[in-house]
Amino acid sequence: MNSQLDDVPDPDDTRAGTADWITTPVTAGLLRGALDLEPTEHGVLPHRLPARARKQIPDGQLAMAEAQPSGVRLVFRTRATTVELDVLPTKMVYEGAPPRPDGVYDLLVDGRLAGRATASGGNVLVVDMATGSAVTRPGPVGTVRFTGLSADVKDVEIWLTYREITELVALRTDAPVETVPDRGRKVWLHHGSSISHGSDAASPTTTWPALASSLGGVELVNLGFGGGALLDPFTARAMRDTPADLISVKVGINLVNTDLMRLRAFGPAVHGFLDTIREGHPTTPLLVVSPVLCPIHEDTPGPSAPDFENLGAGRLLFRASGDPSDRTRLTLGVIREELSRIVAQRAAEDPNLHYLDGRELYGERDFAELPLPDGLHPDAATHLRIGEHFAGLAFGDGGPFTAQGA
Template sequence: MNSPLNNDVPGPEDENTDTADWITTPITSAILRGALDLERTEHGVLPHRLPAWARRQIPDGQLAMAEAQPSGVRVVFRTRATRVELDVLPTRTVYEGAPPRPDGVYDLLVDGRPAGRATASGGHVLTVDMATGSAVTQPGPVGSVRFAGLPAGRKDVEIWLTYREITELVALRTDAPVEPAPDHGRRVWLHHGSSISHGSDAESPTTTWPALAASLGGVELVNLGFGGSALLDPFIARTLRDTPADLISVKVGINLVNTDLMRPRAFGPAVHGFLDTIREGHPTTPLLVVSPVLCPIHEDTPGPSAPDFSELDAGKLLFRASGDPSDRTRLTLRVIREELSRIVARRAADDPNLHYLDGRELYGEKDFAELPLPDRLHPDAAAHRRIGEHFAALAFGDDGLFGSSGA
């Protein structure tokens, strides 16, 4: 029996069988999680992690690109299908002079368990000149992500979209009808952070630290981690305010240092204003403020961060702190942690659902000794796993800051 979501159409040739009948399902919010908006495009739909009104207030291309990269966004449905195809039009980002980045990975989960991994061919290529900030796009074709050999029987299927590429969703095809997956009653965790929360150099979309922590904690993730853009922007605070959630965390600090955007005098009031806005929509929701993880180049040296090309011949792009460590008018990670701890302690006297977590409990000196930051700024895949495991224990454990039973 067909779900009302489905339309029978003649299908393409499958790689492993003769011509087969496929069912094409429109991609709508009914089968998409983790996105706050869907934009209609020439080819299909483009998931956004910020609503349209907020996107109109974005001041730079970096955040515009980051919010359209679907970290934590997944296509979720119930089906008996054993073959699934998702047509996508990705936009891959290439940084001029830097080593090429691997193609984005798509993860398949069946009933919550890993069941496959794939990449998509085709797509646009966006070439960015880090020195000038200029960017040029070369158009490319639609590609496909294919999964076969899924177990028979009724099951919940999730396709987690790549976190590193803007991704237009063109078509979903299956060899059996699709219906929306049921609500399993899990709490919704709304998280905001920087490129580390976005995914940085994680292995795949389900192995970014927020995705891992959400899986271990048994919660539904809405990831508003934006590479280079956790900057206490008011429109981000209003988005957090207006987004339904049972648990909220904000991880701030590193981008304020590596952009050298704000001075200590402005930082405290900006944090207060950011939290005030969130509390307008979530007055009693458990709210966790997380300070930066360890980053030795910026612990006592202000930004901005600058690319270090000294090992480019070996295929490594590094970063360095270009600020003056004797300049006390600039923010460092140590200053930010002290101020965040003080602000949260003061506010928590009247807000018992507000908590603070020192980011070095997620990734600190011992972790750095074992799993150093490969480019001096971003964790690798193993460190993402470490951070996710630590966060799950500290936040979602029975005695954690969020607890297991909710507020």
Template sequence: MADQHAPVPPTPHITTPITADLLRGALDLEHTAHGLQPHRLPAWARAQCADGQLAMVEAQPSGVRLVLRTRATTIELDTLRTKTAYQGAPPRPDGLYDLLVDGQLAGQASTTGGNVLTVDMATGSIETQTGPTGTVTFTGLDERDKDVEIWLPYSEITELVALRTDAPVEPVPPQKRRVWLHHGSSISHGSNAASPTTTWPALAASHGDAELVNLGLGGNALLDAFTARTLRDTPADLISVKIGINLVNADLMRLRAFAPAVHGFLDTIREGHPTTPLLVVSPIHCPIHEDTPGPSVPDLSDIDNDEVIFRAAGDPADRAAGKLTLNVIREELSRIVTQRATEDPHLHYLDGRALYGEADTADLPLPDQLHPDEATHRRIGERFAALAFGTGGAFAPQHP
């Protein structure tokens, strides 16, 4: 039975416009019919690629958060989400919103309603079902001045409709933390992490006391020139690029094209960041593609039980014809960074197997053969923080 004497949370009556000074982690904000939609690629970059998956993943706000200062005890956020579903599979879990108060996790919630994109993995076709706006509510917060962050779900396109509180809200002035700009694949995007603050980049940023801008783009770490120009033009104190797995997944290029493309990608970044610490990270261990080229293809035989397993469809013999495998990519990336570092002392290399290697597959195997689970995200994030932000790392603080 409910407690008849329990205090009723105050009704939020102050509506604050959601503006750029309340948001971090987004590179572009689109005004829609419903509100404000964060994007992680600028409009000019989005216009240069008509790929539907890229359009979906860059609009999924991994690392994007509302940041505000308030005495409010109740916060309501109206959003219109767009979820992705897969034909014939059970519904995917709702995305989580993480509430941080003064840097500490203080609550989690999901919303309702919204749109659904249903993907037929056999044909690639997509059906769209529209739905209403939902509300995320956090109550019981301490009535004191505090910094509040609301991290948006990394797996749901999110239009921000309205922000209501029971006390005034103001922006938090930029802190003196270093800005870390990271680009990578679906693993960096957050695939299968428990929540938006427990993707491995978010965890590493927390350990390294850095302000994260996450350009992890599921399936789209493909050495695209528009991504390089985006990295070039985005202010940052630290930059990392995790290269390799998506090139194999998509069977996108051959060895002849790969090395010059990496050089061009790094050249472009250096046009805007000539001396910024720049860390090139090779793929984590992925047994199916260590020595077998792509493409990666889904096995849909057990999709009714929400089990999708990926397999490598390439032939190891095709390496002789220039097809890429993870071992080939690691060797090339190491060679390229070593070559360039003779004239670029701020360029560094990290073998992804130091984050998750063959030995880790014994206790933390990749559930679908490609993506880490929640515990593995934590392991990768902690190891990256130690190797990159720790003593002697590429991102270690430099003291005069």
């Protein structure tokens, strides 16, 4: 390989404390999975929605979720044996509940997991679930550190924590870094809810979309937003304008648990969302995925209501509080039926449009073995199950994302 990396001496022979650190600016060329990079007082903040879309966000929940870098990773080539990333995270805690563990960062070397780390410090966003208020307490910059790496030339990926807003302050290594050439992989653009965002996955590479992308051999752009899969037109426009070879839209649970719209509005909103995506991707394989099984909302509409009884013990449960006798309101069963009908209608003129029932990713048998701990969100083991199922169904033989279908 003809690059500056070949001329670098072995770091073990040259490094003496911090004098040999090389600081590399974090730029868009080193990032994958982000649609925008905002300069901040401390460094840069990756965003998963572009600036135009962010100006139209109507609520703090989505503004927070899109700035939590699920699927965003730094990617570079280096001989470094030690890598440090200074970050300023914003960590969320619930008033009256124990603090949650620090977010995890995954290190991949040549595509294989080589380390995990966390960052201390950071801002703390304190949310009062009873009143809906939120207060940010400022904190210091922290450092994510990985050591003991091979001095060989290697491709390094640092996957950022999916559940903390993360300002990137400085990247330091004990050998130079350079960008990684295009590996020729297809880009998979995915949109979904908190389940796609990561919910309670063990780490950023074990969210179900990250795992499925690894099994499918594709580059992930994850627009899974906790509480934010609401058929927003600005999200559809962001997807329209984002280069992609494969696209999936997983929609339903947030529309139910926010009780956002009635049946009359749902169908036209789905059509409009898909129409907008098709303006920029007229023939790209597009997979519409209905909700996974969620027993509390299968036949009972939202909104979802938190149960605070066990909050002090660190356990938050949810229940469905809607009126099941109101046939105008959305349940997961109604949404699956409508999505199946809409996709079948459109597929008559759009052969690259496909439908997947979310219960094939997580259904009754899966729930019996791996129930949803809080009634809404899958745990770490369930993320692995969903990711494996999606990879098999979408990227496997005959799937909509196979070479033949894509």
